[in-house]
Every structure is written in C-alpha cells, then in structure tokens.
C-alpha cells in the first residue's frame with residue numbers, strides 16, 4: 641500500500657499569485673501594511689507561518705489569535721474571488737500522473753499543503769483537481785509543515801494500512817517535512833526551488849510528466865482491475 645501526498649502550489653498548479661495578492665490586500669485593509677509580502681518567500685510555507693513572518697517583519701510581533709482568525713475569515717472569500725478572476729495553471733503532466741496512479745493497485749492519493757483547508761479546496765476546485773484527493777494535511781492542522789504531513793499520513797492510514805508514504809513537493813521545506821515523517825520524497829522542479837536546491841530528495845523530476853516512469857521503476861506496474 642502506497643500513500644502519495646501531493647503539495648499543491650508549484651507541484652500540482654500555479655495559482656498565479658492569488659494567495660499572495662489576497663494576503664497583501666487584506667493586510668493593507670486591516671493593518672495598513674503596504675506591499676506586506678515584499679521580500680517574503682511563500683514557497684513551502686504554511687499560511688500561518690507566512691502571516692507570522694509578515695507580522696514580525698512589519699510590526700515586530702506575531703499576530704494575536706484573534707487577528708489570525710479575522711485574517712483567515714477575510715482570506716478565503718478574497719482568494720476565491722482572485723481564483724475566479726485569474727484561474728490557475730495546472731502543471732504539465734499532473735492530470736496524466738494522477739490518472740496513472742489511480743490505475744495502480746494499492747495507491748491512495750492525498751494532499752499535504754501549507755494552505756488552510758478551505759484555501760486548498762478553493763485552489764483544487766479552480767483546477768478541477770478536487771475529486772482526486774479524498775483527504776490531506778493542511779496549514780490549519782499546524783503551522784509547522786512536518787506536523788501537517790504527519791496529520792495527512794494519519795488520515796491516510798485511517799483509509800488504508802499504507803506501508804510506504806511518498807511526498808511530492810516543489811521546495812526544500814517539503815523535503816525536510818517528509819524526511820521528518822520518514823517518507824520517500826519526490827521533488828519536482830516546477831516551483832520556487834531549483835533542481836539543484838532540491839538535490840536532497842530521493843529523486844528530482846524536471847516536471848510531473850516524469851513521475852509515472854519513476855513509480856514503475858521503483859514499485860513496478862500493478863494495474864488495478
């Protein structure tokens with residue numbers, strides 16, 4: 641039984657900076673921050689960690705729990721509006737890879753993402769990828785990526801007794817979190833980190849188109865049904 645956990649941004653899709661744009665708009669409105677995200681890298685970080693990083697950089701303190709709650713309540717409708725306006729780009733080979741994995745015996749698919757659950761669902765729905773993923777670990781489970789990956793693994797194991805976990809992501813943070821959970825890591829160089837930066841993964845793919853061949857080489861091909 642193999643549990644595949646996919647990161648979203650930079651791995652499955654590009655959301656055309658909708659998340660960053662939503663963060664900046666809300667922080668300008670609520671906290672009078674201009675260009676709040678300037679100089680802040682979002683790749684591989686959880687929504688909560690990004691918000692904390694911006695607050696500490698701009699205001700010299702972390703947000704209060706009430707400020708986090710207010711921010712997230714404003715974030716989802718703003719994100720949904722931006723996604724509706726700009727759409728998302730589903731990355732090359734993603735749909736074909738998901739179709740390939742679905743045909744394999746003993747594979748189950750989930751997400752492990754720094755997006756809070758509603759944000760993840762909005763991005764996946766915009767990409768028409770939502771039906772592929774029955775469960776996941778999210779930025780609302782923990783602001784620490786390794787903890788949300790662990791939560792995704794727990795939820796996956798409630799569905800089936802996975803013996804092998806494969807995390808697929810586009811940043812060094814995905815690699816570190818997967819390692820902390822004892823998972824195999826497939827890095828795809830389609831996001832913010834270069835193939836060179838991702839070299840600590842078990843394999844670095846230039847795009848998702850290469851994943852089926854890697855899977856067959858490592859696990860063999862067991863076509864279901």
Ligand SMILES: [Mg+2]
Pocket residue numbers: 647648649650651683684809810811831
């Ligand atoms: Mg990513």
